[in-house]
Amino acid sequence: MDISGNTIFIPGATSGIGLALALELKARGNTVIIGGRRTELLESLAAAQPGLDTVTIDTADAASIRAAAGEVLARHPDLNVLVAMAGIMRVEDWHQPETFLADAEAVVTTNVLGPIRLIAAFVEHLRSRPAATIMTVSSGLAFAPLRATPSYNASKAAIHLLSESLRLQLADTGVRVVELVPPAVRTGLLPGQEESEFAMPLDDFVAEVVGLIESQPDAREIQVERVKFLRYGEARGDYDQVVATLNQADPHGK
Template sequence: MVKLTDRTVLIVGGTSGIGRGLARRFVDAGSTVIVGGRSPEPQDGLETVRIDVTDPDSILRARDDVLDAHPALDVVVTMSGVMLTEDLRDPAHIAATETTIATNLLGTIRVIDAFTPHLIARGAGTILTVSSGIAFLPFPLMPAYGASKAGVHAYTESLRAQLAGTGVEVAELVPPAVATAGQEKVNPAALPLDAYLDEVMELLATEPTAHEILVQGVLMHRWAERDGTYAELLERRSQALNTLPNR
C-alpha cells in the first residue's frame, strides 16, 4: 500500500496531464507535492521546480533544490514523456527516436539515479515509474515510444530487485490512453482523466502495493499476449500507419 497522506511527493513531469491530475490527488489526500517541468508555472497548492530530464545538470540542480527545501521527500514519480510519430521508411525519423529515448527512458533513469541515494538513506520511500499499455502492445505509428516504455518497464523490474531490503518500494504506473493533451480528439476510447485517477488512487491504497498499477482499461493491452489477442490487436493498431504521408 502506498500511503497517500502526509507524504512529500515529487512528480517530475507533473505540470500537465496525468501528472498534474495525480499531483492534485496527492494534495487532496493531505500530502505536500512538488511538480517539476521545463517551464513550470505557479499552481495553487503545488510547489514547482524547473527540471529538464534530458539535461543531467538540470536534474542535479533540481534534486538539490528539492532536497534543500524538503529533506523529508519520500515519494518520487517519474512522469516526463513525449509521444512522437515516426515513419521508419524515412531515415530522418532518427531525430524523433533520439528525443523519445532521451526523454522517456534516459530521463526516467537519470531522475531515479538522482534521488535513489536519498531514499535509501532514509530507509523508506516510494519510487513510481510510468510506462504505458503501449509497452506491452506496441502502437506502430510511435515505435520509439513503445520501445522506450518497454524499457521503462524492464528497468523498473530490475530496480525493484536491486532495492529489495532497503525499505524503498518500487511500483509502475501503466496507463492506457487517457483523455489529456488532445487524446480524446484522436482516440474516442481514451479514459476520462478523473475516472482514470479514481482507479489509480484506489489501487495505490491497496495492500500490498501492486508491482504494476493496472486499471481495467489497460488489462487488454497488458495481457494481450497471454490472452491470445496480441496479433489481432497489433494488426488493428497498425491501421494508423495509413495516416503517414505516401501510404
C-alpha cells in the same frame, strides 16, 4: 505506497496525467512538489493551488535534473516518493529516416534517460528513508505496439524492465518500486488525443489510479482495467489479435 502522509516529487507534472495525479495526491493529504520546464506556468499553478510547491526542471537535461534534485531535497528533506512522470510521444515513419531520427532520439532521451537520471539523483536519499517509493510510468504500449510510435513503444518497454530490475536490486532496502501502466488517456501527449474516443477520460483514469493505490498499497503495478487488454495479450494467448485491434481501431495513437 500509502495514499497519504508522503512528500512526493513529480517532474513533468504541469499538465496531463502528472498534474491531475499531483492535485489528487495533494488532496489526499500529501505534500507534493511538481516540476516542469516553464517557470511562469509553475508559478501560475502554485498561485492557483496553495501548498503546491514547484521546481524548474528539464528532464532531458542531466545538469537540470541534478540541480533540481538538490533544490527539492534542500527544501524537502523528508521526501519519500519520486514519480518519474515526464515523457513525450512522437509519430514516426521509418520509411524515411531523415524525418524521424531526431524525434526518436528525443523520445529515448526524455523517456529512458530522463527516468534513469532522475532515479540516480534521488535513490541514495530514498534509501535513507524508512519507507520510500519510486514510481515509474510505462504504458500499455510497452506490451503491445502501436504502429505509428516505434520509439515510444520501445521506451516504455525499457521502463517496464527497468522497473522490474530495480525492484530486484532494491529488495534489500526500504525502497519500493511501483510501475504505473496507463492506457491511452485524454491528454495532449499527441495532437487530437484530448478528444479521442479511444482514450480514457483523464479524471476517470486518475480516480481509478488513486483508488488502486489506496486499496493495493503493496502493488507492483498500478493497472486500471482499461489497460489490461494490452498488458496481458501475450499471457492470454491473443497477442496478435490485440496488436491488430489496437492498430486497426486507433492507427495514429489518438
